[in-house]
Amino acid sequence: MTARLTVSDVTCRFGGLRALDGLSLTVEPGTILGVIGPNGAGKSTFVNVVTGQIAPASGRVAVDGRDLTGAHPSRLARAGVARTFQVVKPFRDLTVRQNVACGAMFATGASVARGLEEADGVLGRVGLAAVAEARPATLPIGHLKRLELGRALAMRPRILLLDEVMAGLRPDDVAATVALIRRLRDEDGTTVLVIEHNMAAIVALSDEVLVLREGAVLTRGAPGDVLDDDRVVEAYLGQRFARRRRENPDG
Amino acid sequence: MTRAGAVVAAAAFAVLCLLPAGLAPGDVRTMTSVLLFATLASAWNIIGGFAGYASFGNVAFFGLGGYSVAVLMTKASWPFLPSVAVAAVLSAAFAALVGLPVLRLRGHYFAIATLGVAEGLREVVVNLPRLTGGGAGITIPTLGARATTHYPGTTGFYWYALAVLVAAVAVSAAVSGSRFGYGLRAIQLDEAAAASVGVRTTAAKLAAFALSAALTALAGGVFAFQQVTIYPERLFSVEITVLMVVMAVLGGAATVSGPVVGAFTLRLLDEYLRRHFLGTHLIVFGAIIVAAVVFLPQGVVRCSADAWRERRLGLLDTVRAYRL
Numbered sequence: 350m351t352a353r354l355t356v357s358d359v360t361c362r363f364g365g366l367r368a369l370d371g372l373s374l375t376v377e378p379g380t381i382l383g384v385i386g387p388n389g390a391g392k393s394t395f396v397n398v399v400t401g402q403i404a405p406a407s408g409r410v411a412v413d414g415r416d417l418t419g420a421h422p423s424r425l426a427r428a429g430v431a432r433t434f435q436v437v438k439p440f441r442d443l444t445v446r447q448n449v450a451c452g453a454m455f456a457t458g459a460s461v462a463r464g465l466e467e468a469d470g471v472l473g474r475v476g477l478a479a480v481a482e483a484r485p486a487t488l489p490i491g492h493l494k495r496l497e498l499g500r501a502l503a504m505r506p507r508i509l510l511l512d513e514v515m516a517g518l519r520p521d522d523v524a525a526t527v528a529l530i531r532r533l534r535d536e537d538g539t540t541v542l543v544i545e546h547n548m549a550a551i552v553a554l555s556d557e558v559l560v561l562r563e564g565a566v567l568t569r570g571a572p573g574d575v576l577d578d579d580r581v582v583e584a585y586l587g588q589r590f591a592r593r594r595r596e597n598p599d600g
Numbered sequence: 601m602t603r604a605g606a607v608v609a610a611a612a613f614a615v616l617c618l619l620p621a622g623l624a625p626g627d628v629r630t631m632t633s634v635l636l637f638a639t640l641a642s643a644w645n646i647i648g649g650f651a652g653y654a655s656f657g658n659v660a661f662f663g664l665g666g667y668s669v670a671v672l673m674t675k676a677s678w679p680f681l682p683s684v685a686v687a688a689v690l691s692a693a694f695a696a697l698v699g700l701p702v703l704r705l706r707g708h709y710f711a712i713a714t715l716g717v718a719e720g721l722r723e724v725v726v727n728l729p730r731l732t733g734g735g736a737g738i739t740i741p742t743l744g745a746r747a748t749t750h751y752p753g754t755t756g757f758y759w760y761a762l763a764v765l766v767a768a769v770a771v772s773a774a775v776s777g778s779r780f781g782y783g784l785r786a787i788q789l790d791e792a793a794a795a796s797v798g799v800r801t802t803a804a805k806l807a808a809f810a811l812s813a814a815l816t817a818l819a820g821g822v823f824a825f826q827q828v829t830i831y832p833e834r835l836f837s838v839e840i841t842v843l844m845v846v847m848a849v850l851g852g853a854a855t856v857s858g859p860v861v862g863a864f865t866l867r868l869l870d871e872y873l874r875r876h877f878l879g880t881h882l883i884v885f886g887a888i889i890v891a892a893v894v895f896l897p898q899g900v901v902r903c904s905a906d907a908w909r910e911r912r913l914g915l916l917d918t919v920r921a922y923r924l
Contacts, residue, residue: 455798
């Protein structure tokens with residue numbers, strides 16, 4: 350079976366800095382993959398390369414075996430790659446409903462009427478039905494994060510990249526979002542990549558966790574194993590802390 | 601369009617149809633100019649309002665439209681209507697060609713580049729005297745054997761201008777409610793987010809620019825024939841560019857009715873001041889524009905819609921809501 354997402358040997362430079370350095374990974378359909386790593390590990394660049402915001406210097410990105418390296422973001426969107434933005438980007442003069450409808454209209458080719466209809470369904474799923482006619486400017490950040498998610502869901506994505514979608518949410522909203530993403534994987538077979546600082550959410554949600562460091566894969570595995578890995582502790586907290594942890598496993 | 605919007609549009613159209621019968625010829629000429637400016641503002645609104653790419657070079661399409669009509673009628677002996685149709689197509693093609701590089705720029709850079717395109721095109725016209733008459737201008741034959749089309753006269757041009765405005769408003773209304781219109785608004789509000797939901801941003805911007813150019817060229821063609829003799833400075837005038845932008849923005853950018861409301865208000869105000877305050881009319885006109893920008897920052901149409909919805913009727917309340 351072809352992987353849903355294949356990233357092979359991708360390198361991405363900003364001046365002298367290699368933000369991604371020969372990154373390779375595959376993700377199977379219907380998996381939730383948590384992507385973590387210290388600041389500067391290349392998480393955001395990874396999202397930007399997969400969604401077409403940045404063309405890699407070398408390497409290949411393929412969706413369901415189809416090479417889409419360096420394609421325009423809109424082409425990737427129509428190929429089924431949806432994302433949320435870490436810094437929310439709502440269309441602020443459109444209503445919440447129209448925002449979500451845009452996802453359906455442009456990614457799936459729905460008509461305006463059909464898009465608005467789809468939006469109503471999605472708004473129910475992300476819990477924004479009550480504010481459907483509101484403008485984004487009047488909403489708190491938690492709602493805007495869910496609007497990002499709703500607009501991406503309306504695209505009926507095959508691959509959904511969630512960039513810090515739970516940051517700034519209240520604990521009960523986090524729980525609701527975790528449940529929603531699980532349901533998406535189970536019902537629609539969506540592949541979900543979760544980039545998140547909220548470790549509790551990552552562990553609760555992910556089938557697998559991948560750790561990035563210096564633009565390459567440090568390790569990958571079940572959430573519990575990965576967080577227990579000395580190399581991961583070292584990448585986050587430094588050698589001294591990792592050594593102390595080895596010497597004193599209970600503390 | 602909402603039902604109320606359709607009723608208002610139909611009523612306005614009926615009034616405009618009856619108007620020439622009740623006005624003196626001088627006033628009909630003024631109204632023709634109002635209609636042409638409303639067309640220019642509506643056309644500008646498609647690229648500058650909906651898509652949010654503030655073109656300061658739309659006068660290039662006005663000039664290209666006018667000169668295409670004049671050259672085709674004079675050198676190729678074409679009648680007016682096919683000439684103006686070809687002028688629209690030519691301008692759209694020119695916009696698509698220029699847009700390919702220029703629409704990669706944003707904000708101030710796009711504005712400056714389009715301003716340069718208009719100035720450049722004027723220089724081209726001046727330097728092709730065999731075709732365009734150069735700086736001395738070109739005269740469309742309106743009498744005798746060389747005339748290709750009967751000169752329509754004051755009222756005739758009023759009808760041409762009204763037809764062109766109806767076309768511009770109909771196109772704007774169609775764009776506004778369509779998926780294309782949603783795509784343009786998405787581009788205006790956040791181009792990166794628009795691309796990430798699947799909007800073909802380059803194609804949408806090119807189409808908006810070409811559509812805007814075609815409608816602008818129609819107005820240019822009618823204006824050229826009405827003027828009979830046209831000169832480069834008269835058609836490629838920065839003043840026309842500024843007026844169409846100010847009209848669209850003051851009326852309400854990215855709305856269907858805003859540019860029309862803005863054009864009628866400002867052009868008629870200009871005419872009134874010109875008649876009653878000959879010496880000071882420009883400074884009064886300028887002061888009124890400044891006041892309008894301060895008090896109605898989102899444009900007349902949006903401010904009044906918001907005020908009506910929120911029952912916020914004092915002028916200062918509007919300032920408080922948008923400016924503080």
